[in-house]
Amino acid sequence: MKQEHQHIDKILPFGELIRGFANQSYISKTDLKNFLRIRGIYFNNSEKENLVPCLSTLLLSPSEFDILRDYQNTREDNTKKNTSRLEWNTNKTISETLDNFSFENLIPNEGVNFWFNSEPQISILDNNPNKILINYEIERNDLNKSWYESTNIFKGKIEIEKVSENEIKITKSYTSSESNLVGDNLQKSLLIHFKNNNFVQKDKELIKILFGDFSNEDRIVFFYRLSSNMSSDYFEFKDIINTEFRPDPSISLPDEIDWMNNKSELKLKGNQIHNTFFIRKKKYHKNLQFWEIESSFDFEYSNYKGSCNVIFSFQDFLNSEDKSEFEIAISNFSLHDSTDYTPKEKTEIKNKILDLFEQKKDETYKNFIEYLKGEK
Structure with missing residues (x-):
């Protein structure tokens, strides 16, 4: 999270100083559009390249700058x-x-x-x-x-x-x-x-939970259990939208997928990725090292409804390979009626939803280990 400049209470920026401040990724175009609307300034085009120059021409009051500071201070990095x-x-x-x-x-x-x-x-x-x-x-x-x-x-x-x-x-x-x-x-x-x-x-x-704990085939099954086969009282699977993988360099590829030879990293993005032939057909699974799958979900928890993507990943695989550790994170988080919530409240809700996915992941992993023991 961005931390305020130690003398920020003594600063009232304008011009280029406010331009740089407003261009931070922690301050969204929606934040800026709402801020300018309070000033009576309306834009049909809400892109930051239009909003920021307009903002930089204004002289802000201390209370107005406090609003921008609040946008910045309540933004958290992804957990x-x-x-x-x-x-x-x-x-x-x-x-x-x-x-x-x-x-x-x-x-x-x-x-x-x-x-x-x-x-x-x-x-x-x-x-x-x-x-x-x-x-x-x-x-x-x-x-x-x-x-x-x-x-x-x-x-x-x-x-x-x-x-x-x-x-x-x-x-x-x-x-x-x-x-x-x-x-x-x-x-x-x-x-x-x-x-x-x-x-x-x-x-x-x-x-x-390490990458090397799984065979290539079992790792894909584990990812499937965490995506297309994972739902709960609070969330429902929609689609696999992103995968990262490579051909296993220690195994010769079948002719049908020999175009993957010498590829150190491959990505698939889009819809219905799990129906791609070399993912759908188990005979290719032993040849492929998957380390990340991103899936979309709808959720309903307490009074909150929305959608999000969940990234299931052996994040450091390309550096650590078999020793890379499994982790989860949420991306593209959105709430219905999102304008009713402050950035801080959205972050708190997002982390609650992440906790629910972590609990379900833990349950799924334990069940999968029991399944593997039964297979052996």
């Missing part, structure tokens, strides 16, 4: 989630095991331009001492950026939940490479802490 599990070896609650946990050494002392902007916070969820949340915020300073971009705040969190007598689940949520790095270091530090205090046996490690 990604991944989960891991760990064998548990104590009768103590998770809350009790964290009494003397230290947050030291989670960020390198040298070579980075970010830091904690406050001490990470540990809290109990739902009055359950076996359901713990650790929230943290990272501040990054880019001295080569413009006055409105130089400081950024990135949020992250770790949720720890006891799911059975001998197992805990750890869910990491992050919004940037910085908060992801801190989240990974926090997980490692928690594991060391648990082992040193005999809450976890010395030979146990975090069990993650």
Whole structure:
């Protein structure tokens, strides 16, 4: 999330300063159109290249600039989630095991331009001492950026939940490479802490969902279960709209798809992708390494209705291959009657919907593992 310039309360920008501020991706064309309408200025064409020059000719009052600041401050980077599990070896609650946990050494002392902007916070969820949340915020300073971009705040969190007598689940949520790095270091530090205090046996490690856990065929089945076969009381599958894959370089391709030879990355976008012949026909699955599928869903939760795309991905596959970790994220999120909600409210609703998809993903994964065990 963009963080305000430290002296922004003393600044009332105009001209080129307001042009640069308004051109940020965090301020949408709808935001600008609504803002200008308050001033009595109406546009048939609502593209930013028309709206921003008009805005830059105005002298804003402090309260008007506050409106633009609010548009900026409530925009969040897209949240990604991944989960891991760990064998548990104590009768103590998770809350009790964290009494003397230290947050030291989670960020390198040298070579980075970010830091904690406050001490990470540990809290109990739902009055359950076996359901713990650790929230943290990272501040990054880019001295080569413009006055409105130089400081950024990135949020992250770790949720720890006891799911059975001998197992805990750890869910990491992050919004940037910085908060992801801190989240990974926090997980490692928690594991060391648990082992040193005999809450976890010395030979146990975090069990993650990794690309290399699946055969090429099974990975495609898993993706299907997360898309065309996944619905709940709160959301309904519509279509697969994007896939990323490549031919497995260790296996010779059949003649029908030999045009894929020497391709290191392939993408399919559109509608009814799952009916493409080399995806529909199982005989080709052993030849293909899929690492991402994006699907569209309709959702209805509480009083909220809308649609979104969900990205199921081994995000770092091209760099880490078999060690890349599975994660989910929401894109293209929209609410019915969206003008009734502030940007901050939309972000909160989006994260609630992401939590629902994460829960269903976890259930789908467990059922799929049982299916694979049955197959063997």
